[in-house]
Amino acid sequence: MAKKKAGFRFSPRILDHLGISAYNSVQKCLTELGANAYDADADKLTITLPDAVDDSSLIEIEDTGVGMSYQDITEKFLFVGLNRRADGQRTAKGRLVIGSKGIGKLAGFGIASTVEITSWKDGAQSTFKIERESLEDLKALSEHELTIVTSQTERSNGTRVRLMKLAPELNLQSAEVIRRYLYRTLPTVAGFKIIVNGVECTPEDVPGERHEFSEDLEGVGPIRGFYIIANARQPTPGLAVRVRKRIVKEPSLFGVDTRSHGFFTAEKVIGEIYAEFLDSEDGAQSKRDLISTTRDGFLEDSPVVRKLDEWAKRFLEQVIRGVDESEGKKRADSLLSRPAVKERLERMPPHVRGTATKVVRGILAKLRNVEEDEAAELIEWVLRYYESNILRELMRAIVSADVRDAEKLAVLVEDWGLKQVNSVVDIIKDQIGIIGKLEEVVASDTAKEMDLHKLIEGNLWLIREGLELWSSDKPLKTVLDQQIDKIYKDREDIRPDLICRSRDNGHEAAIMEFKRPKETVVMDHVSQALEYEALLKRHRPNIIFTTYVVGRQYHPSVLATREKLEGASLHLWSMDEILQRARMRFEKILEILGR
Structure with missing residues (x-):
């Protein structure tokens, strides 16, 4: 038996496997090289x-650090994967070392094909260049020899990195954007200044209320940080996670359901979590490995990381809920303190005034994202009814009703359109009367289809409350007409009529397609309606819309798919169904009101 020796050989592709390709943006690359400085x-x-x-083009990064000698370059810099913390957790100046994996030095290859490095240390200058292309044909990195040119110098210690042959598809952000990013992601300590294109990186001023927090997370470690409730919505809201004074996780809302909160509060929260336990100074291997190789995230399957994520979600929900309540109270206080409102409230008997105020606050709390003018209209509506006998009966019904019914009423009022409300009970009874008349017209054989379409178009509340307030x-x-013209070319006798309404600057729309009486709605018609989405998205990428296909007759295969189509916001309704649904909606409101 013979024993032979062998050793590992590493392909140049190991650079990609180690994560160099992850530094594919200028910001990430500069952050890593800045961390080395x-x-x-x-x-x-x-x-x-x-x-x-x-x-x-080239990008140049120069620092005033300790620099590298020829020996440092050969024994440390060219040692891929060397743990920078092997010499200690702190630098000579007492800084906590933020690098550890030993590959950040090669981050330049994420955006460039050529990296030239010049370093000055103790009166000696060393320069060498690495060509990514020259590494591609090698079987092993160890086969590649680099030429290091050394000379004497009077320059102070430091290192310069030049990134050349930049990737043609590179997205080069403005210097201002990069300054903000570097200031936020790199350590912000006294004695470490970052200058981009001649301008120093400074903190971005975010106007708002700043709050500090500190808490011990059981079984994990101490958490500190801050959050700001900004005065305006932020482009990247949430809490970033900083470890060793360096951002590791970008701002995140940690899965908080922003739709369940009002006032856009979640999108106004910005701040940082300091979680040193994720990479502590004691150098515990199990903790150090919680951070990904490129230090732009954590190992999500770690129990410690999961605990932090769960805590952050609970913490954000608590913050947002508190702000929602505070903002709601401030808004209600502001609206109720308007001179005209105060004067009308003061004229009411004390017990009536208290009930009216309670109702206003309760309904405003449900309509947190209603515009200020509409909120004022709502208060006007409440006061007007409290100043009349009908009002007192109505509000007594609301206050004494089950809370879920009151919530239903709030939703109905919001959808209905606050600006049209003058007399709730009277208007509802009038609308039910209109529905009754239309039911007679639809049942009549003498009614023309065009007349029915016009009746619906003039009373769009029949299809959806508040739709009559939407713009044509x-x-x-x-x-859509151009598309329909193509489909029904030479078939004008069965060409459908179309009504389009929208709101929110055209981002939300409702489309009503009225089929001719003699045309049975088949699956081809359904497919055509579903194709509207692709057609409209080309013109308005962010549009949200609901389609109503109104016909007299439906093929059985179409009726079998109605429930599924409802989930795709495509409704197949007959005239009878439109009127029946409208009647049920308004009768339900009267039931809630006890009328």
């Missing part, structure tokens, strides 16, 4: 960006 005890990091990316959308109708 911080660990080198630099007091200044200077970055020079080109105006545009072309064949001659002629551009949208033109797009």
Whole structure:
């Protein structure tokens, strides 16, 4: 038996496997190279960006750190994967080392094909260049020899990295954007200045209320940080996670359901969590490995990381809920303190005034994202009814009703359109009367289909409360009419009529397609209606719309799919069904009101 020796050989592709390709943006690459400068005890990091990316463009990163000698380059820099913390957890200046994996030095290859490094240390200058292309044909990295040019120098210690042959598809953000990103993601400590294109990186001023927090997470460790409730919605809301003074996780809302809160509060929260236990100074291997190789996230399947995520979600929900309640109270206080409102309330008997105020606050709490003018209209509606006998009966019914019924009423009022409300009970009874008349017309053989369509168009509340307040959308109708003209070419006798309404600057729309009486609605018609989505998305990418196909007769195969189509916001209704649904809605409101 013979024993032979063998050893590992690493392909140049190991660079990609180690995660170098993850540094595929200027921000990520510069953050990693900036972290190296911080660990080198630099007091200044200077970055020079080109105006545009072309064949001659380069990015230059220069620091005033300790620099590297020829020996440092050969024994440490060219040792891929060398743990930077092997020499200690802190630098000579006492900084907590933020690098550890030993591959961040090669981050430049994420955006460039050529990296040139010049370093000055103790009167000696060392320069070498690495070409990514020259590594591609090698079987092993160890086969590649680099030429390091050394000379004497009078320059102070430091290192310069030049990134050349930049990726043609590179998205080069503005210097201002990169400054904000680097300031936020790199350590912000005294004695470490970052300059991009001649301008120092400074904190972005976010106007709002700042709050500090501190808590011990059982079984994990201490959590500190801050959050700001900004005065306006933020482009990237949420809490970032910082470890060793460096951002590891970008701002996140940790899965909070923002739709369940009002005032857009969730989108106004911005801040940071300091979670040093995820990479503690004691150097415990199990903790250090919680951070991904490229330090742009955590190992999500770790129990410790999951505990942090669960805590952050609970914490954000608590913050948002508290702000919602506070904002709701402030808004109600502001609206109720308007001179005209105060004067009318003061004229009411004390017990009536108290009930009216309670009702206003209760309904406003349910309609948190209603515009200020509509909220004022709602208060006007409440006061008007409290000043009349009908009002007192109505409000007595609301206050004494089951809370779920009151909530239903709030939703109905919101959907209905607050600006049209003058007399709830009277209007509802009038609308039920209109429905009754229309039911007679539909049942009549003498009614013309065109007349019925006009009746519906003039009373769109029959289809959906508040729809009559939506604007006519002629551009949208033109797009769909052109499509329908193609489909029904030479078949004008069965061409459907179309009504288009929209709101929110055209981002939400309702489309009503009225089929001719003699045409049976078949699956082809359903397919045509479903194709509206692809057609409209080309013109308005963010549009949300509901389609109503109104006909007299439906093929059995179509009726079998109605429930599924409802989930796709496509409703197949006959005239009879429209009127029946409308009657049921308004009779339900009267039931809630006890009338």
